[in-house]
Amino acid sequence: AQSVTQPDIHITVSEGASLELRCNYSYGATPYLFWYVQSPGQGLQLLLKYFSGDTLVQGIKGFEAEFKRSQSSFNLRKPSVHWSDAAEYFCAVGSGGYNKLIFGAGTRLAVHP
Amino acid sequence: NAGVTQTPKFRVLKTGQSMTLLCAQDMNHEYMYWYRQDPGMGLRLIHYSVGEGTTAKGEVPDGYNVSRLKKQNFLLGLESAAPSQTSVYFCASRPREPGELFFGEGSRLTVL
Numbered sequence: 001a002q003s004v005t006q007p008d009i010h011i012t013v014s015e016g017a018s019l020e021l022r023c024n025y026s027y028g029a030t031p032y033l034f035w036y037v038q039s040p041g042q043g044l045q046l047l048l049k050y051f052s053g054d055t056l057v058q059g060i061k062g063f064e065a066e067f068k069r070s071q072s073s074f075n076l077r078k079p080s081v082h083w084s085d086a087a088e089y090f091c092a093v094g095s096g097g098y099n100k101l102i103f104g105a106g107t108r109l110a111v112h113p
Numbered sequence: 114n115a116g117v118t119q120t121p122k123f124r125v126l127k128t129g130q131s132m133t134l135l136c137a138q139d140m141n142h143e144y145m146y147w148y149r150q151d152p153g154m155g156l157r158l159i160h161y162s163v164g165e166g167t168t169a170k171g172e173v174p175d176g177y178n179v180s181r182l183k184k185q186n187f188l189l190g191l192e193s194a195a196p197s198q199t200s201v202y203f204c205a206s207r208p209r210e211p212g213e214l215f216f217g218e219g220s221r222l223t224v225l
Binding site (some may be wrong): 006009032034042043044046049051090092094098099100101102103104105106 | 144146148153154155156157158161163169171172203205211212213214216217218219
């Protein structure tokens with residue numbers, strides 16, 4: 001069965017520092033991959049997605065992610081973090097003909113001024 | 114635009130009571146989903162539907178039932194609530210073509 005692992009439960013960075021959130025997936029075929037962000041008490045907002053093509057995808061709010069098939073990874077990056085980026089981030093993989101979207105456990109990001 | 118609307122947004126139940134969560138979407142989406150979110154566990158898929166009149170089990174279906182009698186609505190039922198079902202429930206929908214899921218704002222359920 002497909003699965004998604006986000007190894008880091010909590011990450012703290014200073015404002016202006018770079019950020020990388022890790023995501024590893026388990027799935028036999030080429031997956032559909034997503035990153036969502038959730039601010040406290042809110043629903044989920046899509047940051048970016050990968051279906052095919054260029055393995056480096058750009059998203060909203062200055063985020064990007066790179067699909068690496070050899071490593072089964074889809075890590076999220078941002079060159080300079082803003083205090084408003086403090087939130088919980090979820091990686092997700094779509095499989096089974098993309099009938100289902102399976103989420104990782106999430107990484108909570110704190111940003112120090 | 115309303116998008117995906119969940120009702121109620123908050124509910125407190127006693128163990129053994131029943132209730133139904135309603136999800137309504139106005140985007141004419143084929144696919145609809147119910148997830149539960151618990152601390153440290155991310156979102157786990159309860160049930161989903163790929164079209165009107167069809168439903169399927171997700172990762173954690175036990176204790177829940179669903180119905181999709183109308184394309185725009187997806188109901189999640191708890192026949193006999195248990196404290197383990199205390200959670201935040203999210204509904205989502207998407208069109209037939211692969212793409213992002215659109216989420217509701219969540220429904221917080223507490224079972225005492």
